[in-house]
Amino acid sequence: MIRSVIVAGAGQTAAVAARTLRRRGFEGDVLLIGEEHVAPYQRPPLSKEYLAGEQSGGELCLLSEEWCGDNDVELRLGTRVAAVRGAERAVELADGAVLRADALLVATGGRPRRLPGVEGERVRYLRTVADADRLRADIRPGAHVIVVGAGFIGSEVASTALAGGARVTVVERADHPLAHVLGARMGAACAALQRASGVDLRTGETVREYAESGGHAAVLTGSGRVIEGDVVVVGVGMIPNVEPLAGSGIELDDGVVVDEYCRTSAPGVYAAGDVARHYHPLFDQRIRVEHFDHASGHGMAAAKNILGQRVPYTSPHWFWSDQFGRNLQYAGHAREWDEIVVRGRVEEFDFVAFYLDKGVLRAAFGMDRGGEVAVARSLVAARAVPDPAVLRDEDTDLTELL
């Protein structure tokens, strides 16, 4: 029987796991150890409402100290787990203390990937509320914000900066933003959205050199152009925080490898959220996903499996991004496909695109089409082979395909 659970990391995955443990009636010890000094909070607003100053820090909170008190969950903040000892089911803290439990959950998330050579007073990364507080001061009318990387976070920062009155230049290495997830055609739609909104988007462009002088930041691009600005925000991806597991013998592969039950290669040690590369039965692959809904669903699944319920994590991934006044959503997983079927009008940023592989619906991406993306998610889960003519036809109700 499991009598104690220790969670390494106190972010969203950890918070949902703790709530699930208590909601399912677990009465043993629950300890969350987090490096940040703040109780678990949501990150999505950090590039959106919170960065824009429309939301306060308190509204981000996911697990208040009060809830932890009422539910007897111990939060140890400002504390780093230095090592996870798989065989002993123990964690070692920075001060050398060793804590044992019947089950360990690794939920250490990730940190921004650094761009070599881009260092200085005017360089910003965005992962934590402290990062957002710092960046918030840089976004003001008349400022010139340079964003390196047109991924989801870079694009959202560009959108928020623009709305805050700043001028924005985005430098993206690929030919289209988000192309590695969405493909060239939908990546081009995102580029069009950025440009139509007023972003100076430079694709196929790299950062060759970076310098600061006289209160300015200067980026020398691969094509030899110099872009001067007030601040440079780097959003070039995330690196999973696996360092505490180095030498533990637990299998790692750009993340902590887990099966569909959130189990690592060490018995009693689980991992979930941004840090976990999980086997997903629906796509028959190991995938690492860095999104909110996955962090919640995976944290919940980990808690249930820790309690011995043996529930596989099988639902298709889903995420959203709010940018340039549009709500983008994606459901499923597709890195290759043989057909994209579009419903709606791409040029008006009002559509949903369906990614089909040998007729099977694998993923959907939409702008301002959350209702249809929700249905698509169910169709992906069912491995549906929908008729492209029905997908395309705006007069049909997609729920009829279910």
Place this chain on the structure above:
Amino acid sequence: MTAREWVEVAALRDLARRGRTLVTVGDERIGLFMIDGTVYALRDVCVHKQRSLTKGTILRGRVICPGHQWAFDPATGRADGQDRCQPTYEVRVEDGAVFVDPRPRTLAAEENR
């Protein structure tokens, strides 16, 4: 208990055909949903970030917000796994017409935690 104020807002036949519709009574934007033969009324403007619920979808008996996919129980306004609760309205169906009481009700979301 105060008396109900019933306002006729839609024809049942139209609602049945489309499954959902947006009506306005005074300042209240009300989303009507027909799910498994029952009519429900929820505030159209989502408690999360103000998207329109009638632009969402109905899946497995839940009203799914198009903004960030919160799944609302149409009877109570509770969203699965969320603390906040969507206001609902009392509904009455009579002689093929749908009536609502435009005074919103909000459940305490306590047990939802």
